[in-house]
Amino acid sequence: MNLSLSEDQAMLADEFRKFFGDLSSMERVRKAEEEGGFDRELWQAIGEMGALAMRLPGEDGFGTFDAGLVAFEAGRQLVSGPLIEGMLASRLLAQLQAPDELLERASTGDAVVTLALAEASSGPQIVPGGAIADAVLVLDGAQVKLARPSERASPENLAGQPIVSIDFSECELENLEGSNDARSLFLAALEEWKLLTAAHLTGMGLRALELAGDYAKEREQFGRPIATFQAIAHPLADMASEMTGSDMLWRWAITEIAQGGEQSTAAAPMAYWFAAQASSQAVYRAQHTFGGYGLALEYDIQLYVRRARAVAAVLGDPRDQLIVAGKRLWLDETSPLPEVGSAQVEFGYGEEAVAFAEETRTFFQKELTQEYRDNAHFSYDGHDWDLNKKMGKARLLFPSWPIEHGGRGLDDLATAAALQVWEDEGVTSHSQYVSNLVGHSIIHFGSDELKADIVPRLADGEIISCLGFSEPHSGSDVFAAKTKARQADDGSGDWIIDGQKMWTSGANLAHHVFLLARTDHEAPKHRGMTVFLVPLDDPGVEIHPVHTFQDERTNATFYENVRVPDSYRIGPVNGGLEVMGFALTIEQGGGGFVGPHRHAVEAAVEWAEEAGRIVEPRVLERIAAAATRNRASYLLYWRALHLKAEGGDRAAGPMSKLYGSESLLKDAVDLFELAAPDTLIRGKHGAQRLEHEMRHASVTTVYGGTSEVHRSQVAEAFFGLPKSR
Numbered sequence: 001m002n003l004s005l006s007e008d009q010a011m012l013a014d015e016f017r018k019f020f021g022d023l024s025s026m027e028r029v030r031k032a033e034e035e036g037g038f039d040r041e042l043w044q045a046i047g048e049m050g051a052l053a054m055r056l057p058g059e060d061g062f063g064t065f066d067a068g069l070v071a072f073e074a075g076r077q078l079v080s081g082p083l084i085e086g087m088l089a090s091r092l093l094a095q096l097q098a099p100d101e102l103l104e105r106a107s108t109g110d111a112v113v114t115l116a117l118a119e120a121s122s123g124p125q126i127v128p129g130g131a132i133a134d135a136v137l138v139l140d141g142a143q144v145k146l147a148r149p150s151e152r153a154s155p156e157n158l159a160g161q162p163i164v165s166i167d168f169s170e171c172e173l174e175n176l177e178g179s180n181d182a183r184s185l186f187l188a189a190l191e192e193w194k195l196l197t198a199a200h201l202t203g204m205g206l207r208a209l210e211l212a213g214d215y216a217k218e219r220e221q222f223g224r225p226i227a228t229f230q231a232i233a234h235p236l237a238d239m240a241s242e243m244t245g246s247d248m249l250w251r252w253a254i255t256e257i258a259q260g261g262e263q264s265t266a267a268a269p270m271a272y273w274f275a276a277q278a279s280s281q282a283v284y285r286a287q288h289t290f291g292g293y294g295l296a297l298e299y300d301i302q303l304y305v306r307r308a309r310a311v312a313a314v315l316g317d318p319r320d321q322l323i324v325a326g327k328r329l330w331l332d333e334t335s336p337l338p339e340v341g342s343a344q345v346e347f348g349y350g351e352e353a354v355a356f357a358e359e360t361r362t363f364f365q366k367e368l369t370q371e372y373r374d375n376a377h378f379s380y381d382g383h384d385w386d387l388n389k390k391m392g393k394a395r396l397l398f399p400s401w402p403i404e405h406g407g408r409g410l411d412d413l414a415t416a417a418a419l420q421v422w423e424d425e426g427v428t429s430h431s432q433y434v435s436n437l438v439g440h441s442i443i444h445f446g447s448d449e450l451k452a453d454i455v456p457r458l459a460d461g462e463i464i465s466c467l468g469f470s471e472p473h474s475g476s477d478v479f480a481a482k483t484k485a486r487q488a489d490d491g492s493g494d495w496i497i498d499g500q501k502m503w504t505s506g507a508n509l510a511h512h513v514f515l516l517a518r519t520d521h522e523a524p525k526h527r528g529m530t531v532f533l534v535p536l537d538d539p540g541v542e543i544h545p546v547h548t549f550q551d552e553r554t555n556a557t558f559y560e561n562v563r564v565p566d567s568y569r570i571g572p573v574n575g576g577l578e579v580m581g582f583a584l585t586i587e588q589g590g591g592g593f594v595g596p597h598r599h600a601v602e603a604a605v606e607w608a609e610e611a612g613r614i615v616e617p618r619v620l621e622r623i624a625a626a627a628t629r630n631r632a633s634y635l636l637y638w639r640a641l642h643l644k645a646e647g648g649d650r651a652a653g654p655m656s657k658l659y660g661s662e663s664l665l666k667d668a669v670d671l672f673e674l675a676a677p678d679t680l681i682r683g684k685h686g687a688q689r690l691e692h693e694m695r696h697a698s699v700t701t702v703y704g705g706t707s708e709v710h711r712s713q714v715a716e717a718f719f720g721l722p723k724s725r
């Protein structure tokens, strides 16, 4: 996986950010709006920069990804002119061997050539850039034709754009004879239009959020910055997650097409719909952050609202693209695709990680009995000691641990890729997840005794760990824990632990609990805590089951006079904050939920196919929306893993967890309703599986930290907003 831009790509993006920043200031955007939505001087400068020639076919041409970076930057600055249509029209003119003079003028910014998004025969249609175009390319059956409509003015419109309605049946149309595959080339260009427009809308949405974040830091009400109100900060965090997902989706869609991936024909409509809906929500939320001022014409934010909504409407209802995507995903429809060139970024886990994951899959396929599969459960309840030990022996449990500690010395991507296989095969990964985190923490902070005694037994699969952070009165506020540890006064150095933990999942199976306890009552809250490894077979420990709505057993655990040696302390005395911080970065959140989300989509498809309803547009639309959000979830998860390996980004992990769990919940509920009433009955397949996924989804927005806690983290790290507890 490599999601970083290449040096050339980064330079291209920087260059255009500066260029559009200089030449498409908000003053010029406003002036262009007043004059029909077109800035001719800017257009010529864009031509001189080579942007309109970027997609000319040929060896030296730029790829769609590069064009996407330019479209993104143009979106940030609300460029006044049909840039994307112009780029693609130049490409088509070259492919269709249009007159050289027109091609030359179109690709250098001397003329404006645009595209009609619907067929010539479809009656009057709104053409982007049509009001200022010297020529329009339009699809007419098997041919692409050129219209040179006479002078016309754009009607007053939402974003002051140079759009106009043209009825091509009333225009003289010139044939472009250059290719006998003209229709395919034009349809491929329309797919590319969706990809570039997705990038463009993403630029707009993200820039609008930046403006809102900056305003929230400055604007005061009730004596403090409005950013300190969660009602302001949290929706911005949600939108930042959506828009970052959108940014990943257009990039992924291009690579998917480049590689001929499984979803390549659906990728462009998926990315387009996602960007259209996400940017519409983001600009609305950004505008609302400005209160009344968001509506005042002097404020730039309303320019973003109008432009984003206008761009997302020009192709018609964006949700139609979900139906298009659904037909391509599940009804074998297809479409010509653009030659996108090389994207250079790489999604997915990478060869080494995939090879490890495949080894895991082969192991499961050999070892999983029918009995195991029948009793499989997503939680600790599905834990199987025999399987765990066999996995330990095969060194399949903790690939990212060093070899000398029983791992494979691989990176986090191997763990992530393998966990998708666990998910596919229905094997619970709860104990792996927790034991991985505990083992890493011991290797990093633990005593030699723990490294010698506990780590090898975890690696061999003989024991597992559980977590003891939450208490009856402290969940989100984890450092308010009251469980205490004091050093015994007999000079042994041992610690005596007293207190109660709540939600100690897996304590009924685990050998020890990774427990957070207060060791200094005088110190500030976050500075007086220490982490211990507490063996659960101590007579002072009591474990009481707690059963939950999603069929997951967890526990309340009680500790009375439990004595642990000092060597069972993890990290320094009162160093709990550091240990917890390290432990929480082991897994950069959210990855655990992409699998259930995918299962919900698969179950809905299974139901729709069996019920003969997969052909219904409403059904396709809703399942495709869920599949697209699930894709965005994967991408945010991969992004978090990538950024962690690159040295970290504090927003990426919480963003992945937040988006992953909230979008799972949204879709699990929606698909439950779509397939109702069959979803009322419990079972393992189709609609019946959706009953379970719907109940399971609820807990994903709670454990590992609730969505509110993650929203605060995203607001702080992404926007630099102050704490909003």
Ligand SMILES: Cc1cc2nc3c(=O)[nH]c(=O)nc-3n(C[C@H](O)[C@H](O)[C@H](O)COP(=O)(O)OP(=O)(O)OC[C@H]3O[C@@H](n4cnc5c(N)ncnc54)[C@H](O)[C@@H]3O)c2cc1C
Pocket (backbone or CB within 6 Å): 230, 466, 467, 468, 469, 470, 472, 473, 474, 475, 476, 477, 502, 503, 504, 505, 506, 548, 552, 554, 699, 702, 703, 704, 705, 706, 707, 708, 709, 724, 725
């Ligand atoms: C099935 C299950 C298994 C679990 N397993 C474990 C485990 O193995 N080990 C472990 O230590 N814990 C575990 N947990 C606990 C889990 O981490 C907590 O439930 C979670 O952190 C929330 O704490 P709480 O339940 O006390 O809710 P609270 O923190 O009381 O929150 C109640 C509500 O208030 C909101 N809220 C709280 N603080 C804020 C704030 N600052 N701003 C805005 N809203 C806020 C929350 O978002 C939530 O909606 C598990 C929980 C469940 C349900």
